[in-house]
Amino acid sequence: MSPAFDPASPWRSGRWVFGAVWLLFVVYPVIGIVTADAGWGVKTVSLALLAVFVVDYVWLCVYAMFDEPGRVAARNVAIATLIVIGIVLMPILHTSAFAVAPYVMAAVAFAAPWRTRYSLAAIVVIIAAAIIVPEIFGWGIDTGFLVVMVVVGVIMGFTRLMRDGERDRDRAAQRQRELNAQLAVVAERERVARDVHDILGHSLTVITVKTELAGRLVDLDPERAKAEIAEVTALARDALAEVRSTVGSLRTPELPSVIAASASALDAAGIDADLPDPAADAGPNATLFAWVLREAVTNVVRHSGATRCDVALTHDRIVIADDGHGSPLLTFGNGLRGLAERVEAGGGRLTVESDATGTTVTATVSAR
The missing domain is CATH 3.30.565.10 (Histidine kinase-like ATPase, C-terminal domain)
Structure with a gap:
């Protein structure tokens, strides 16, 4: 079956919709570009960049935000692309360019193949940039929007920590299951060793004793020596049968x-x-x-x-x-x-x- 039609593929699983649905709020930067004091050429390029931003973010939602394996380099490139597009849109959108910041924070929190502390540091940098950059260029700060960014950033950070904690617990549980399986194998080996020892130890001891007795009786009592040798033969056959049973189904003695x-x-x-x-x-x-x-x-x-x-x-x-x-x-x-x-x-x-x-x-x- 082709991956494009695989029900288990990231596209067909539908999980990516939970991250992509928030793209509805991209309408605000779109309005900001359309109403900006700039020529239509600049607006067209800005809208094209915003479209690339949306496609890039959707790709991250599909292939990176829900623990899809691999694609480390592609994830880094995709996140870098989101950041670059956000920076490029600043001259036309000014403070409104930070309307794409929550998407960048989501990508950093859930799609970045970095250590948790690096992702949290990146979220803090994005929030700090939303405060410092408008001050530098004199664009003014939308306090309400800044509060929203801080809240979103905190939520993203805690969610990343919780997800990593859950993943660590799952890995620890998996390692424990593997260890338990190994211990079960060791215990089973010890049990088989005990069974084989008990069976062979007893049978071989009896065979040894009877063989020695038969050797002493060969000249003194040939008939009894023959009987002892016959018993040795029977014991050897029984021991072989018991070993086979032990290896196969661990036969218990009666x-x-x-x-x-x-x-x-x-x-x-x-x-x-x-x-x-x-x-x-x-x-x-x-x-x-x-x-x-x-x-x-x-x-x-x-x-x-x-x-x-x-x-x-x-x-x-x-x-x-x-x-x-x-x-x-x-x-x-x-x-x-x-x-x-x-x-x-x-x-x-x-x-x-x-x-x-x-x-x-x-x-x-x-x-x-």
């Missing part, structure tokens, strides 16, 4: 399957376990407790050196306790740190107590 997998991992590691029934009802916190159980059991198998692990489960709490040697490092690991963030996001609190007699991981969620 508590019964995590309890069963934990029992298998603890048994393979030679750790006696007292676990809840996989069919136990953990209420609305089942998914969260599944994450907690998975990470805690992974740490028990990998780090604790325990011989026993007990898990207690209710609707609002899960406790995993082992009798291992304990380690203060457990409270600072990436897995438990990510798990604590996950529990807090779920409205709960994770505590880890670890000493030489063992480690206890407790996740408590407020009643919902």
Whole structure:
């Protein structure tokens, strides 16, 4: 579609009419030129200049006064043209030449690509010129017109300040939205990292333990070694499927399957376990407790050196306790740190107590 027929183009938007409608008052300088004590040649040239002034001002209304982008050089030239025409008309219109000053002030306030302080300074200069120039040439000052100019100038200046303030707030809001979007991406990455860590950490730990056990059983109990290797294969396939699900849709673990997998991992590691029934009802916190159980059991198998692990489960709490040697490092690991963030996001609190007699991981969620 050609820009000339684009409904969103500055001409077709109609916004420029709000600035151009004030050109109705150009009739006063027109009357001043027609009734001036000058020849028709001078009057004709003056009217032509005034027509150029009107066209120039309308162009600024269309392309500059309502935040149309670019055209910096063209704006400066257009504003300079308005000022020059106003000065050229002074010899014939005298004080009445300042009848075009409000249009110049509007152009400076809303169309100039300058800093706000420069635009305000230009408005002050125009008002000062309306006072000083007539005094210099002895034309006399129309007090009523001067008051109107001052009022218009003040209004233009404050409007420019308000518009710039609103624009700055919009830009700040946009920057905040962009920052929030970036933070959301970072948070999502951290969440995916936690999920992948929890899934792979647990699965690879179990695979490692079962592989080591199978290696020891190859000569002692070949049949059981085969069974362990079969379980390793199944675990590897499950882990791959879970990683794919996590990357695709962030699959959440199911508590019964995590309890069963934990029992298998603890048994393979030679750790006696007292676990809840996989069919136990953990209420609305089942998914969260599944994450907690998975990470805690992974740490028990990998780090604790325990011989026993007990898990207690209710609707609002899960406790995993082992009798291992304990380690203060457990409270600072990436897995438990990510798990604590996950529990807090779920409205709960994770505590880890670890000493030489063992480690206890407790996740408590407020009643919902």
